[in-house]
Amino acid sequence: MGTMMWLALALGAGFLAYLIYTRQFGWLIRVARNMALGVGGMLIFNLMLSGFGLTVGINVITTLVVGLLGAPGFLLLYGTQMIVG
Numbered sequence: 157m158g159t160m161m162w163l164a165l166a167l168g169a170g171f172l173a174y175l176i177y178t179r180q181f182g183w184l185i186r187v188a189r190n191m192a193l194g195v196g197g198m199l200i201f202n203l204m205l206s207g208f209g210l211t212v213g214i215n216v217i218t219t220l221v222v223g224l225l226g227a228p229g230f231l232l233l234y235g236t237q238m239i240v241g
Contacts, residue, residue, distance in 0.1 A: 187223045194222025194230055201234065212237050 175181060195214060202211045212218060212233045221229045 190226050191219050191223035194226075195219055197230060198222070198233075205234075209241075210234070210237055 175184060198212055198214050198218070202214075205211060218233055221233060223229075225232065
């Protein structure tokens with residue numbers, strides 16, 4: 157792996173260690189819940205709207221958008237897909 161990848165991995169591990177040490181998991185649990193619900197919602201919406209050609213790819217970026225922003229992120233993804241098409 158490249159140097160940037162190792163740096164990102166080290167920063168992520170350090171941040172996770174900080175969260176474990178300070179026991180601040182509330183927001184992390186909310187983000188994980190939003191990610192799980194968002195992926196499930198995207199699967200359902202993709203099945204329902206595939207006939208209209210309106211689908212959103214499920215990948216790391218879209219999952220993080222829904223996880224961090226919640227329902228507004230979900231609407232943002234589908235609204236952007238409608239505009240850009």
